[in-house]
Amino acid sequence: MSLKTTLAASLIALAPALPAAAGDIAVEGAYARASSMMAQSGAAFMTLVNNGGADDRLIAAASDAADRVELHTHVSDANGVMQMIEVKEGFPVPAHGRHELRRGGDHVMLLGLARSLTEGDSVHLTLTFEKAGTVEIEAPVEVVRQPMGGQMGARPAMGN
Numbered sequence: 095m096s097l098k099t100t101l102a103a104s105l106i107a108l109a110p111a112l113p114a115a116a117g118d119i120a121v122e123g124a125y126a127r128a129s130s131m132m133a134q135s136g137a138a139f140m141t142l143v144n145n146g147g148a149d150d151r152l153i154a155a156a157s158d159a160a161d162r163v164e165l166h167t168h169v170s171d172a173n174g175v176m177q178m179i180e181v182k183e184g185f186p187v188p189a190h191g192r193h194e195l196r197r198g199g200d201h202v203m204l205l206g207l208a209r210s211l212t213e214g215d216s217v218h219l220t221l222t223f224e225k226a227g228t229v230e231i232e233a234p235v236e237v238v239r240q241p242m243g244g245q246m247g248a249r250p251a252m253g254n
C-alpha cells in the first residue's frame with residue numbers, strides 16, 4: 095500500500111461524523127447541501143437506524159441554520175415531473191431497521207437559510223423522534239459541484 099493510499103484510507107477512517115444517538119435510535123452519515131451557490135434552501139441527508147424492538151418515527155427537525163425545517167419527500171406528478179412535498183406524518187424507522195434519507199427521496203428540508211452553506215461548515219440539527227426523543231447532530235456541508243458546462247443558477251431551487 096503506497097503512502098498516498100494509506101493517507102487516503104486514514105482520512106476516510108476519520109471522516110465519519112460523531113456518533114449521534116438517543117435511546118435505540120442512531121443517526122449515521124449525515125450531511126447537508128445547498129441546491130446551488132445562491133440557494134435560499136438546502137437539504138440534509140442521513141441514515142436513521144433503529145436498534146430497538148419497537149418501531150419509531152422521525153416526526154420533526156429543527157435547526158438554527160434555517161427559518162423553517164420540514165420533512166420532505168419527492169413524488170412524481172401526472173407528467174412524471176418530480177416534486178417535493180412535506181411529509182406531515184414523518185419518516186417511520188422500523189424496529190431493528192433503518193430509514194434512508196437520500197437525494198431524490200426523503201430529506202430534511204432547510205428553508206430560508208440563515209447563512210450560505212459552505213464546505214467545511216456544518217449544520218446543527220435537532221431531530222425529534224416519537225419514542226427516542228431528540229437527537230442532536232452536526233451535518234457537515236457538502237458543496238454541490240456544478241458539472242462542467244452546467245447552467246449556473248438554472249437548476250430549480252428545489253432540485254435536491
Ligand SMILES: [Cu+2]
Nearest residue numbers: 166178201203
Ligand atoms: Cu424538500
